[in-house]
Amino acid sequence: MSRGRWSRGGRRVVTNEENWLEPGSDGHPRDGEPPSADGPPVAGNMGGTVARGVRWVGLSRLGVQAVQFLSGLVLARLLTPEEYGIIASVYVIAGFSVLFFDAGIGASLIYLRDLSEEDLSTAFWLNVLGGVIYLALLAAAGPLVAAFFDQPSLVYIAPLVALSFTLSVGVCHQALLERELEFGTVATLQIVSAVFGFGASIALASAGAGPVALALGPVIQSAALSIGLWARVPWRPHHGIVRSSLPRLWRFSGGMLGFNSVNYWARNADNLLVGKVLGAAPLGYYSRAYSLMLLPVHQVTQVLGRVMFPALAAMQDDHDRVAQAYRRAVRVINLAAVPALVLMAATASGLVPLLWGPNWDKTVPLLQVLAIAGVPQCMSSSVGWIYQSQGRTGAMFKMGLWTSICLVGAMVIGLRWDAIGVAVAVLIWSWVITPVTLYVPCRMIGLSAGRVLLDNMPTLLIAGIAGAIVWLLPAGLGVDREAAWVVGVQIVVGLAVYLIGVRAVRPTVVGETRALLRRQRDRD
Secondary structure (H helix, E strand, O other): OOOOOEOOOOOEOOEOOOOOOOOOOEOOOOOOOOOOOOOOOOOOOOHHHHHHHHHHHHHHHHHHHHHHHHHHHHHHHHOOHHHHHHHHHHHHHHHHHHHHHHOOHHHHHHHOOOOOHHHHHHHHHHHHHHHHHHHHHHHHHHHHHHHHHOOOOHHHHHHHHHHHHHOOOOHHHHHHHHHOOOHHHHHHHHHHHHHHHHHHHHHHHHOOOOHHHHHHHHHHHHHHHHHHHHHHOOOOOOOOOOOOHHHHHHHHHHHHHHHHHHHHHHHHHHHHHHHHHHOHHHHHHHHHHHHHHHHHHHHHHHHHHHHHHHHHHHOOOOHHHHHHHHHHHHHHHHHHHHHHHHHHHHOHHHHHHHHHOHHHOOHHHHHHHHHHHHHHHHHHOOOHHHHHHOOOHHHHHHHHHHHHHHHHHHHHHHHHHHHHHHHHHHHHHHHHHHHHHHHHHHHHOOOOHHHHHHHHHHHHHHHHHHHHHHHHHHHHHOOOOOOHHHHHHHHHHHHHHHHHHHHHHOHHHHHHHHHHHHHHHHHO
């Protein structure tokens, strides 16, 4: 793993070479000093640095998700759907509460061009103070949460869940690394901490801890990551909370807080409604299906997003470059994530019992509907990069508020038909709202939302054809679609059809993806 080289002023030294964001330039860090808070990478010649960052973030996400996936296979056999539902219930409340104490502090540290020591120290102590208050509030709210969901165990599980944020005291350290696109270090630390966290969950579940195993795993993971970040980054706070830094941080993080708040409730209203009205078991089925659907969406968008946000923020005033980079990134997202979602829907009948056993059969129709709902989210989930890189978090909050109201309304209507009705409501909302969510941020950088949609239509059509073939294959062969070997054959055939299609119809996008993945590997 290479470390970045920095000038005496803390700015990245770059050279002109071949590039992923635009032909003809590259950013390449050199060996030397640890990250500095004096400034983000030089705005020009960013492509090679992005390619390197994407590779490391991709490795991190794949590593963490591999650990999560394998541990999930074990935990699904050690714990019941009801126990998963109990944890999903408390996370609806705990996840929202943490937004007020995080408030996009890490993102604001990445966005600020003239980041100072006072800003860093202020952000650090705000994070620490927020963690302590958060723990106290969750402990006090435990009885209320338990009464709301009629689950007495939530009285003590709620404060356990809160500890994962209270112990997350490496936010500034990670922001310094990501600000300078030093994602190799972050990737290593995240994978190691995930092993500790999920390993602890398995050990506790094996010992009969029940839902407590799912609550304590993230606590161990958070503590391990914080220890690693402090050991790797030499920065330490030299001030307390500096009053002059508060408005600087708030100008960016205030809009982030508003957006994250409304977006959180919109994204978790289904868990709240299903858990309250239908009970813990239906929520367990629904939450497992939703989590599996999110895997390909989040794996790709968060891998690129972790790198694209600081890169776009560094070139924020050059709208042509921002638009070009954004279009290319969205094409890559769809090329990688859409086929996974379509194949997930087409093979759900055999995939669910293969992964989690026969007790989870009620998850099958939910997964089929939610996987198709995830397809347009591959595009809409990336618009935050534009809002944040342009410092327009207030506009992001307003758009998020409007779309969230529409989503929650659709879920309430869908609840009349149980959990599957909620899933269908999410599907309809996702497809209808995507063009709207693209329109406003694209205008900020002089880009047409229609252009973005047309860019990705061939990929969606090819994936749809592959999915139809996969779905019809068991009937054509006269075999049981729930057999494990049939699922394997379906996946192989689906991927083959999709890859042949994109190579024939989308060779440019395939080349962009290969360039992104190989640029820095070939140079290293």
